Amino acid sequence: MDTRGRAMDVHALYERIFRLFRPRRLRTFYRLFGIAESTRVLDLGGTPYWWRLAAELGLPAPRVTILNLDPPAGPLPPGVRWVRGDGCALPFENGSFDVALSNSVIEHLHTSGNQARFAAEIQRVAKRWWVQTPDFRFPIEPHYLAPLIHWLPLGVRRHAIRWCTPWGWIERPDAGRCQRVAREIRILRRSELRRLFPGSKILVECLLGLPKSMIAARW
DSSP: OOHHHHHHHHHHHHHHHHGGGHHHHHHHHHHHHTOOTTOEEEEETOOTHHHHHHHHTTOOOOEEEEEOSSOOSSOOOTTEEEEOOBTTBOSSOTTOEEEEEEESOGGGOOGGGHHHHHHHHHHHHEEEEEEEEEOTTSSEETTTTEESGGGSOHHHHHHHHHHSSHHHHHHOOOHHHHHHHHHHOOOOOHHHHHHHSTTOEEEEEEETTEEEEEEEEEO
């Protein structure tokens, strides 16, 4: 089995587990921000899936710009355009968008202070924002699909993700990749998210009474 096949397998497993939350999250986003066809939305690190789901739910199709390093798979929904770019150095003028949206991106930007740059860029180009990320308090780490891994010190975590997680068993990463991934992905605490996005309300999504993810939102 090649690496791409293994990556697809673990991604599919992740999708099956967490897809149930997305319609509720999407409806909440539309309601809080009053999303309409004229709303200019920047989707950072997103994919067309979110906007196809909006169409399936009968929600309005806003003017969406998806910024991502990877091109979209398949055609874009109506009203959606794709731009290649870096979320830590956005190619847009100040206040270019009504709303900036980010789902499960900021935890991937731990290297070299990129989380702070990403947060600052969002607040520069958008008047309002919605930044969702996994909650440090939830016992299952969603990228590796394993319990307690994100609570371990870095030196222990880089070994544990190879031998004690479904991601490690499927991907079979070498030591160098484990080190890079362990340094790159960092689950935020609530206090850290609040500090990155001052003046935001922190919304919490729960699973079985436990805080699964949190959202820094200003509307």
